[in-house]
Amino acid sequence: MPASSIDTFLACSIMIVLVLSAIVSTSNTMRPSMNELLHRNDAERFQQLAQYLLLNKGAPINWGSLRDVVPDSLGLADSASSQPYQLDIDKVSRLNSQNIYSLSYSQLWQSFGVSDVSFRIEIKTLFNLSTTLISTTNGVNESTYQFEVYAEKSGAPVLARLHSYIVVQDYINSFASVTSSNGHSSILVTIPNSLNGTAILLTFAKAESNPQIVAYDVYTFSHNSSEPLPNRTFTKLNPLNYILNVTFTYPSEEILKTLVFTYNYNFSLIEKSRNAQTAEYYIPRLLDASPMLLVITGINQSSSFAEWSSYPQVPLETGADFDKLDNGAKTVSFSHIVTINSALYEIVTKWSGAESP
């Protein structure tokens, strides 16, 4: 074989190997960009779907307040409002699994009607409030509890005005304070020793910068009694359509007080109906820019209890569990500020092109 043929063969071989390797490496390099191009419209589509969910009233438009109705079309907007991003208190409450009238993710997904998309909805207050019991002083006639309240967002302190209420059996008292520049505030609570049982400290916080930004925290502790049992042990509180449905766990329970609290107001609830297992109370339509906290106190076999629920029932999380989805699909999340009964909340919707629930 002539030397020139060997040279040509070698050159061609090297060229082919190099061209092939160049094609492979180009393909590998381009793949993320191609994927990005393929899914670029997905993000835009998901954003449109998120806005549709928040701006659309759904069908029927008052599906939130109709306790047994599964909507034909899912939308969370308040049917009585013309303002954008104003959500319905009952539609939001029906997303919370603690409400007996809540919709499962499967029902939500079917009502939404977009078969190739999975979604998750999270609603929370714009900042967090936490309460810690610092000390207890037992006197002859009364006991004094010192609490520390901390207002923060992402670790940064929040300046806020606080309004707290203490509830034990039929005893109610309230306290006002402000957080200092480090977000902390101290609250002293005095409770007569003639009372005993589970005590609830409700604290509302309004941001100094905007009175529509409100957060709350509920701290349960024992007063002259054993450690309190977890919330929802004795009753299940289900607020919907401005009626509080109470389901009793034990038929022997005696109700002492049923109350509603907001930042500025508190009222006793008027009973609508009652039997051995359930009771219903009217919830007033308060204009206060604040979530409502519903508290029920009672006695079961000589032990006093106090339980609570919020209305709207936030914080909440519902929808697909994206940690368990393993289809490699892109997940996109969007954050919106929404108004529910004049108070501002953050809603985060997460979206992915994935299978049905």
Add this chain to the structure above:
Amino acid sequence: MFDNKGQIRIIEAFLAISVMFSVLVLNVPMSSTPDLERQGTLKKLGTQVLIKLDNNGTLGKLIESGNWTALRQAMNLFLPACVFYNLTVYDENMQRVNAQEVSNSNQEGSEAIVIQYLCATQSSDTHFYTIKLQLAWPK
């Protein structure tokens, strides 16, 4: 042994592959163009935050009273902690009004966008302010 023609072809092969690699090298800057999707998300979020803040006249009140600390706090509450922002307020003559910085970071972000928003105060003598809100994702 090998003749000159063979050497030329090997040189040709290397030239060809250098052309291929140059295409790859050029491809890298192409993929680092601004992410329009992330910019769009920031733009919508920023606009919504300003509208919500202005909804009950709070934005105008904070500007009129020069309460920049409260304005910064409100922005911190409205925006996710992972978003950098810098807000500047201008009066009708486009003179900067805010004496203090209203921002949460002096770091350089990516996919930065600017939103211009016109705010009218709800006081008896209405004033107009132009708000420039710069938003960016951390790098």
